[in-house]
Amino acid sequence: MDEVILSIRELKKNYGAKSVLNGVSFDVKRGEIIGYIGPNGAGKSTTVKIMLGIEDDYHGEVKIFGDDISDGKMEYKRKIGYVPEIAELYDNLTGYEYLTFIGELYGLELDLAEYKSKHLMELFGIGEVYHSRISSYSKGMRQKLLIISSLLHNPELLFFDEPINGLDANSVMIFKEIMSQLAAQGKTIFYSSHIMDVVEKISSRIILLHDGKIAADGTFDELKENNTEGSLELIFNQLTGFSEHKDIGSRFVSIVREM
Structure with missing residues (x-):
C-alpha cells in the first residue's frame, strides 16, 4: 500500500466573514508531484500556510507524516522544504552566509552545509556570487538561492509556490529535472x-481549487477525459467558468490603439 504523506479532511478557514476554504479533502502519497492550481483567492496559499x-x-x-499538526509539535517541519511566492532574504548576508545559516538551522554541521551550498550554487549557475552579498543578486539568482535553501537539508516533503519566477529557460529545465528525480x-x-x-508537464496529479472547494482532482489525462478542452489552461478556464479572455484582450488592444 502506498504511504500517505499528507492527509487533509474537511479543511475550512474563514477570514472574518469571508470563507476561504469550504471543506477541502485529499490525500497525497509518497513520490507524487501535486500540481495545486486555482484562480487568485481560491485558497491555495492558505492551504499551504x-x-x-x-x-x-x-x-x-x-x-x-501520519501526525495531526494541531498538536503543536514542530518535528515534522524538519522534514519539509518550502519556497514561498514572496520571500524576504537577508540582503546583507552573502550566499554562503545565508545557506550555511539555513543549513545549521536544520541541524547540518557547518562543513556539510558549506559543501552542499557551494556545490549546489555552482551547479545552478550562480557559483560566482557565492561570497557576494544577496543585495547584488538578480531576481533569478535570488530564486535559485531560495530553491537551494529549501533542499539543503534533504527534506521528504516540498512545498513550492511559484518557484520558477525569474528563472531563465535553461534553469527551468534544470529545475523540472530536479523535481522529477526527487519524486523518483x-x-x-x-x-x-x-x-x-x-x-501540466511536471505533475503526476493535478488538484484544482475553485471558490474554496476542489473542482477537479486527477492526472492530466483524467482531466482531459472529463472535460471538452485540450490543454490544462483551457480546462482550467472551463472549470472555473472564465471564458472572457478573448473579449477582454480585444477590448484592451482596441483602447491601446486609440489616438
Missing part, C-alpha cells in the same frame, strides 16, 4: 503555480 503551521484557527484535520527517489512535492504548461 495551514500545512506549514503558519496559519491556524482552521476547522478540519491536517495530518503530515520518493520525495513528495506540492507545487502551486499559474504557469499551466509547466504544471
Whole structure:
C-alpha cells in the first residue's frame, strides 16, 4: 500500500466573514508531484500556510507524516522544504552566509552545509556570487538561492509556490529535472503555480481549487477525459467558468490603439 504523506479532511478557514476554504479533502502519497492550481483567492496559499503551521484557527484535520499538526509539535517541519511566492532574504548576508545559516538551522554541521551550498550554487549557475552579498543578486539568482535553501537539508516533503519566477529557460529545465528525480527517489512535492504548461508537464496529479472547494482532482489525462478542452489552461478556464479572455484582450488592444 502506498504511504500517505499528507492527509487533509474537511479543511475550512474563514477570514472574518469571508470563507476561504469550504471543506477541502485529499490525500497525497509518497513520490507524487501535486500540481495545486486555482484562480487568485481560491485558497491555495492558505492551504499551504495551514500545512506549514503558519496559519491556524482552521476547522478540519491536517495530518503530515501520519501526525495531526494541531498538536503543536514542530518535528515534522524538519522534514519539509518550502519556497514561498514572496520571500524576504537577508540582503546583507552573502550566499554562503545565508545557506550555511539555513543549513545549521536544520541541524547540518557547518562543513556539510558549506559543501552542499557551494556545490549546489555552482551547479545552478550562480557559483560566482557565492561570497557576494544577496543585495547584488538578480531576481533569478535570488530564486535559485531560495530553491537551494529549501533542499539543503534533504527534506521528504516540498512545498513550492511559484518557484520558477525569474528563472531563465535553461534553469527551468534544470529545475523540472530536479523535481522529477526527487519524486523518483520518493520525495513528495506540492507545487502551486499559474504557469499551466509547466504544471501540466511536471505533475503526476493535478488538484484544482475553485471558490474554496476542489473542482477537479486527477492526472492530466483524467482531466482531459472529463472535460471538452485540450490543454490544462483551457480546462482550467472551463472549470472555473472564465471564458472572457478573448473579449477582454480585444477590448484592451482596441483602447491601446486609440489616438
